[in-house]
Amino acid sequence: MKVDKTLVASVALHVLVIGWGLVSFSTKAFESIPEETLPVDIISSDQLAKVTAGMKTGKKENPKPLVEKIAEAKPVDDAVGKISEKPPVVTDTSPPPVPKVEEKPVEKKPDPPKPVAAAKPKQEPKPIEKKPDPPKIDPIAEALKKEEKKPPKPQARAAPPQPPKPKAERTFDQAKIAALLDKRDPTRAALTGETLNSNASLGLAHGKATDNSATWGSMFKEQVERCWKKPYGGLESQNPEIVFDIKLKRDGTLEGAPIPEGTPATPYLRVYQESALRAIIECQPYNLPAAFFDEWKYFAPVFTERKT
Amino acid sequence: MIDKDGLHRTPFRPSRRQIISGMAALGALSCSGVRHAVAQGGPKRIVVPEGEFTPLPIAIPNFVPGTPSDNDVAVGVTQVITNNLKRSGLFAPIDQAAYIEHITNIDVPPQFANWKTINAQALVTGRMTRQGDGRLKAEFRLWDVATGQQLTGQQYFTSPEYWRRIAHIISDQIYERLTGEKGYFDSRVVFVDESGPAQHRIKRLALMDQDGANVRYLTRGADLVLTPRFSPSTQEITYMEFGQGDPRVYLLNIETGQREIVGNFPGMSFSPRFSPDGQRIVMSLSQGGNSNLYVMDLRSKSTTRLTDTLAIDTSPCYAPDGTRLCFESDRGGKPQIYIMAAAGGPAQRISFGDGTYSTPVWSPRGDYIAFTKQGGGEFSIGIIKPDGSGERILTSGFHNEGPTFAPNGRVLMFFRDPGGNSGASLFTVDISGRNELRVPTPGFASDPAWSPLLS
Numbered sequence: 141m142k143v144d145k146t147l148v149a150s151v152a153l154h155v156l157v158i159g160w161g162l163v164s165f166s167t168k169a170f171e172s173i174p175e176e177t178l179p180v181d182i183i184s185s186d187q188l189a190k191v192t193a194g195m196k197t198g199k200k201e202n203p204k205p206l207v208e209k210i211a212e213a214k215p216v217d218d219a220v221g222k223i224s225e226k227p228p229v230v231t232d233t234s235p236p237p238v239p240k241v242e243e244k245p246v247e248k249k250p251d252p253p254k255p256v257a258a259a260k261p262k263q264e265p266k267p268i269e270k271k272p273d274p275p276k277i278d279p280i281a282e283a284l285k286k287e288e289k290k291p292p293k294p295q296a297r298a299a300p301p302q303p304p305k306p307k308a309e310r311t312f313d314q315a316k317i318a319a320l321l322d323k324r325d326p327t328r329a330a331l332t333g334e335t336l337n338s339n340a341s342l343g344l345a346h347g348k349a350t351d352n353s354a355t356w357g358s359m360f361k362e363q364v365e366r367c368w369k370k371p372y373g374g375l376e377s378q379n380p381e382i383v384f385d386i387k388l389k390r391d392g393t394l395e396g397a398p399i400p401e402g403t404p405a406t407p408y409l410r411v412y413q414e415s416a417l418r419a420i421i422e423c424q425p426y427n428l429p430a431a432f433f434d435e436w437k438y439f440a441p442v443f444t445e446r447k448t
Numbered sequence: 449m450i451d452k453d454g455l456h457r458t459p460f461r462p463s464r465r466q467i468i469s470g471m472a473a474l475g476a477l478s479c480s481g482v483r484h485a486v487a488q489g490g491p492k493r494i495v496v497p498e499g500e501f502t503p504l505p506i507a508i509p510n511f512v513p514g515t516p517s518d519n520d521v522a523v524g525v526t527q528v529i530t531n532n533l534k535r536s537g538l539f540a541p542i543d544q545a546a547y548i549e550h551i552t553n554i555d556v557p558p559q560f561a562n563w564k565t566i567n568a569q570a571l572v573t574g575r576m577t578r579q580g581d582g583r584l585k586a587e588f589r590l591w592d593v594a595t596g597q598q599l600t601g602q603q604y605f606t607s608p609e610y611w612r613r614i615a616h617i618i619s620d621q622i623y624e625r626l627t628g629e630k631g632y633f634d635s636r637v638v639f640v641d642e643s644g645p646a647q648h649r650i651k652r653l654a655l656m657d658q659d660g661a662n663v664r665y666l667t668r669g670a671d672l673v674l675t676p677r678f679s680p681s682t683q684e685i686t687y688m689e690f691g692q693g694d695p696r697v698y699l700l701n702i703e704t705g706q707r708e709i710v711g712n713f714p715g716m717s718f719s720p721r722f723s724p725d726g727q728r729i730v731m732s733l734s735q736g737g738n739s740n741l742y743v744m745d746l747r748s749k750s751t752t753r754l755t756d757t758l759a760i761d762t763s764p765c766y767a768p769d770g771t772r773l774c775f776e777s778d779r780g781g782k783p784q785i786y787i788m789a790a791a792g793g794p795a796q797r798i799s800f801g802d803g804t805y806s807t808p809v810w811s812p813r814g815d816y817i818a819f820t821k822q823g824g825g826e827f828s829i830g831i832i833k834p835d836g837s838g839e840r841i842l843t844s845g846f847h848n849e850g851p852t853f854a855p856n857g858r859v860l861m862f863f864r865d866p867g868g869n870s871g872a873s874l875f876t877v878d879i880s881g882r883n884e885l886r887v888p889t890p891g892f893a894s895d896p897a898w899s900p901l902l903s
Binding site: 353357360361364365368369370371372383385397406407408409410411412414415416417418419421422435438439440441442443444445 | 491492493494495496497501502503504505537538564569592593594595599624625626627628629
């Protein structure tokens, strides 16, 4: 009997493939990677904006400048002395000679001899002005008048300084390039400031970029509410608001007794505060995400009926 | 776990999951109530908003008897306190069967862990001891289970027969310390006790503790009695009696049993009420087809007319400070509630709802006026602010009438008649409309009036 070789080959191949599949798929369990649970809290878009503020558009928040060296104390400014020192400061910082030119005529106005001592080009316009006011009328009005009429003056004055300029003109000598090099050893000035701060981070720990309180805050709220027996406040809303400072350990238990902020003003507020305190103590340990321990190790729960 | 330093130094890069959860949150417009505010400099603030009111779980183990013979009174006091707090609706006393610890000595702090286990937030321990001189000594301590602190502790001495009053006083102390409000347990209620068949009802004036205990009858039931009211001193009651002739207003001293007629007016006199200082009585006197309000000085017996209208002005009531009066008048066509100065003058209408309003009573707190409202085939008990706002109906039905405030203004008592051959009974309800409870009375009962606090 003749056996069809192709049939045999086909059967053998099928058996092989199916057999391999049976063995390999059955031994290999379906792996499902356990997903880390993520608490989802429904928040308003306004809250989301708060939480996400600082992610992309946030400014670099670093109130303390990066400082490597504490600066030497600056000389204390003497308020009394400052007044007398003012004029030199003004002259020191006034940059170009042009403003000086403007000041000169003001000073010169009261001096009658100056026109004589002054340079000849100046004489031409000045006598014209000074003739009509031998009695010093109003220096300010005069100054204003002068300024109006001055435009020709600066031109006249600007002309004389220009001639010396060509003398100071630099000539570039390629052969002397080496002389221009700074031969001092390379140095780097330390950043100085009042206090040392070696932290060059973009923001501070409490910056909004790392605010995960939407997550752990709602978890805390959910847990503490289970123990909170809110006292009956009657019909009239007294709008209580009680704040505690609490410190938690890594295991979610209280590090110490919660510290209430402020003392309650009314008996009802006292009872309200006590009820919240009872709830905080009774509900520990709190199951909060360990990743955010730095945020929830110290925070302030606010128990309130106030509506925003 | 992420290294805590790493968490802060690396720039924030939202993971895919965070982005997804953020998008989900954006889509949800409803607010979960969690608000996040960054305090200036201080720790992060997490807002825990208005939780639902829940009755406070409180453990009240039997008081310790000072001597074996004091056991009955110790158990009795415990039961009265438990009942008071439970009926208030603000506390949830825990069943004694659940207790782990047996309190034997109230002078040592209890093992708070045992009470935490059964979820008690407050614990009351106490002791009743008969003294050598025959008096009864009552001590109690109120503990905060969570913090392990004593919130309050008192001791009282009294005659053994007043053990219930001691229990009420202790209840008031606990109530006040845990709610921030004055209590109302050490008070009495005067009411009209009704017995006999519907055709021949015998109506007697009766007095009882607010929880329905210690009922005493003040009249014999020969004449019809109506609208009893306490004086501020709690020693006297005014009421109206239909004798042989016209109805008269009487003044009765509940300690001596002495009674006197308040004035002798022509026509009928109705609805007497004491002023808050107890010096005057305001009432309405009817002449012809209309009735007007009058105030009578109890010392001089001089009477002053307060209203002068052709309408029916009745059911006057004083504000707790005595400066104003509320009353019922049909001068606008239908009976409505009006307010005017205690010395008379122009009146201002405060009720504007459908139906008619009657029997106004001013709360001892001054914040509300309770009334009976008739409309839509029903009688309702409601409250309204003296300025006419905040009206709310607390209960409605076939016949509800005659509200009276507890001394702290938090609870109302009224009577309800289901109709038919049965009679009326007394009920209490919180001014928010919660916790409606029947007050046990020996027979049918109507027209309750709550006394001020006895102590």
